[in-house]
Amino acid sequence: xxxxxxxxxxxxKIDVRTxxxxxxxxxxxxxxxxxxxxxxxxxxxxxxxxxKKETRFIAQKMEGLQQKILQxxxxxxxxxxxxxQELTFxxxxxxxxxxxFIFRLNFLEKVCGGGMRVRQLNIVNEPAGRMTxxxxxxxxxxxxxxxxxxxxxELVIANENQSAENYQAHLSIKIKDEKN
Amino acid sequence: MNKLLFxxxxxxxxxxxxxxxxxxFIPAQKKIMQRSRISGSMWNxxxxxxxxxxxxxxxxxxxxxxLNSDPFIxxxxxxxxxxWSGKILRELVVWKLQxxxxxxxxxxxxxxxxxxxxxxxxxLIKKTLLEQIESLFRxxxxxxxxxxxxxxxxxxxxxxxxxxxxxxxxxxDSSCSLVFQNKGLPIYIRKFRIGSRLDMAAEISKTVQxxxxxxxxxxxxxxxxxxxxxxxxxxxxAELARENLTCRDSALAGKTPxxxxxx
Numbered sequence: 001x002x003x004x005x006x007x008x009x010x011x012x013k014i015d016v017r018t019x020x021x022x023x024x025x026x027x028x029x030x031x032x033x034x035x036x037x038x039x040x041x042x043x044x045x046x047x048x049x050x051x052k053k054e055t056r057f058i059a060q061k062m063e064g065l066q067q068k069i070l071q072x073x074x075x076x077x078x079x080x081x082x083x084x085q086e087l088t089f090x091x092x093x094x095x096x097x098x099x100x101f102i103f104r105l106n107f108l109e110k111v112c113g114g115g116m117r118v119r120q121l122n123i124v125n126e127p128a129g130r131m132t133x134x135x136x137x138x139x140x141x142x143x144x145x146x147x148x149x150x151x152x153x154e155l156v157i158a159n160e161n162q163s164a165e166n167y168q169a170h171l172s173i174k175i176k177d178e179k180n
Numbered sequence: 181m182n183k184l185l186f187x188x189x190x191x192x193x194x195x196x197x198x199x200x201x202x203x204x205f206i207p208a209q210k211k212i213m214q215r216s217r218i219s220g221s222m223w224n225x226x227x228x229x230x231x232x233x234x235x236x237x238x239x240x241x242x243x244x245x246x247l248n249s250d251p252f253i254x255x256x257x258x259x260x261x262x263x264w265s266g267k268i269l270r271e272l273v274v275w276k277l278q279x280x281x282x283x284x285x286x287x288x289x290x291x292x293x294x295x296x297x298x299x300x301x302x303x304l305i306k307k308t309l310l311e312q313i314e315s316l317f318r319x320x321x322x323x324x325x326x327x328x329x330x331x332x333x334x335x336x337x338x339x340x341x342x343x344x345x346x347x348x349x350x351x352x353d354s355s356c357s358l359v360f361q362n363k364g365l366p367i368y369i370r371k372f373r374i375g376s377r378l379d380m381a382a383e384i385s386k387t388v389q390x391x392x393x394x395x396x397x398x399x400x401x402x403x404x405x406x407x408x409x410x411x412x413x414x415x416x417x418a419e420l421a422r423e424n425l426t427c428r429d430s431a432l433a434g435k436t437p438x439x440x441x442x443x
Contacts, residue, residue, distance in 0.1 A: 004293050004336060005188075006291065006293075006328055008289060008328070013325045014188065
């Protein structure tokens with residue numbers, strides 16, 4: 001049971017000694033609580049400081065890594081550029097190989113008949129490069145037959161000359177798809 | 181909280197006011213250093229009683245007075261739930277008191293104590309009596325700093341005992357108080373006038389039966405606290421033993437549990 005304080009006296013007095021003791025205990029408790037609070041705050045601050053330090057360290061590490069990544073990216077770009085150049089060069093080599101003048105000469109040999117001669121030939125060694133040539137034919141119908149064969153290849157007849165012995169034509173063609 | 185922060189000073193001399201005697205105690209260092217008994221009531225309606233003799237023996241130091249149960253009126257009130265607010269609780273207790281108390285409550289000093297979540301212990305004493313006591317001390321220039329009640333002092337003392345009794349019997353010259361406790365809390369108080377010893381034993385036995393039937397408890401052991409110089413409770417104890425009631429007064433033997441916070 002809780003103590004029942006029953007005092008009906010009109011003039012009561014405070015027990016100064018107990019009051020002082022209570023105050024002292026309260027003061028000490030307050031001091032203790034403050035000390036505990038300060039200790040806890042200090043510990044928290046220290047922890048906070050440590051965490052900040054760690055965060056800063058991690059941030060520095062991250063920054064280093066970022067710089068490393070940037071450096072690697074630059075290296076990659078440089079290599080990529082180099083490889084692209086090499087690839088372009090290789091492709092150009094392949095292209096050159098694909099659109100070979102041998103194929104064109106072979107084509108020209110096939111379309112030209114027996115009574116015809118190629119007097120002069122200029123080949124641009126590029127894909128779909130224009131071939132300029134001077135053709136001598138013994139008969140006009142042979143020349144016309146050649147024209148018919150070359151019509152699908154953007155035939156441009158620059159001039160035609162007739163002499164006593166033969167017919168001469170200066171013409172150019174463009175073979176777009178040499179595979180056909 | 182106030183009691184903790186501002187503890188009251190205990191008196192350096194205490195007067196116990198009984199029915200037909202008074203006792204002056206001089207406590208020091210938690211012991212009774214001096215004790216003197218004066219026969220006669222402290223005041224009468226016709227004259228000042230033995231007050232002049234008491235006043236002659238008193239020193240001009242902080243004094244306390246402990247009244248026996250006679251002038252007090254006790255009540256226990258039970259509610260479903262007690263409100264937290266002290267003001268509302270007071271209104272509730274006064275309302276309940278007004279329903280059972282026939283006299284004007286304003287003429288009484290009314291104090292009440294929260295016993296648990298449901299029960300309240302209310303104590304009334306006539307304001308005129310308190311004024312009379314204070315005026316007697318004022319006249320003699322003796323500082324009166326404590327006016328207490330012997331039954332409550334005993335209850336407070338028993339609260340400190342590891343195994344408190346189920347009830348205690350407080351005997352004065354002509355009055356007897358029976359205070360029943362359950363789980364350390366007072367549940368019922370009865371005051372009555374003493375006739376013969378046999379009558380007293382019968383009254384105690386009857387009250388025990390009443391408490392047994394009305395409250396959910398079975399009182400078995402009790403303390404005798406008497407204020408008389410030469411009183412033998414042996415006869416009463418023997419009578420009560422037949423009812424399976426055991427007297428255990430060894431814990432307070434030779435002590436004065438009605439003196440505040442001493443011994």
